[in-house]
Amino acid sequence: QVQLQESGPGLVKPSETLSLTCTVSGGSVSSNGYYWGWIRQPPGKGLEWIGYLYYSGTTNYNPSLKSRVTISVDSSKNQFSLRLTSVTAADTAVYYCASGYSSSWYAYWGQGTPITVSS
């Protein structure tokens, strides 16, 4: 069973870059056919799809975030990461990493890490 654990700074200043890491256990980020994604949820609001990384290295992003987002993988550490540049208060949310055998659904989720953007 794949298990995911997010880690991040908790607090980021406006205009800075947010970097989050998802550590994978019980599976490999290089596993054939797996998708590795990021989803966020602003306080009291709904879920927003951020994007995903396919095991082959292909990435796809939410068009509204595409210019600021990068998802990458570090196979040596069995981790994948999210980088979001030029953050504003609107990026304050709980960020979840997730994975599954399809880009259209995620069977495995981390517990989420809260990120606040504030000076």
Place this chain on the structure above:
Amino acid sequence: QSALTQPASVSGSPGQSITISCTGTSSDVGSYNLVSWYQQHPGKAPKLMIYEGYKRPSGVSNRFSGSKSGNTASLTISGLQAEDEADYYCCSYAGSSTYVFGTGTKVTVL
């Protein structure tokens, strides 16, 4: 790419059946059989309940079922139980390798 439309809240008594709608457009829900549904209890991560429109992951109760008609997908919970009280979100493929979530529905068991 706009969020899919769900009712803000749906309620029912124990044992009853309820249906949550998820309305999109011909560019997302209407064009693909790639709608998934997630259950989220307060302070918890979402849990996959339905994928590819109607398929249930192993371990998910058969009281949960999914369907689609035109641009609207639906999640039906039959034999409503107290533990079903949660927020529910749909998610659909929206073309060009992108996805969009629904606005979310709070289910209350009376």
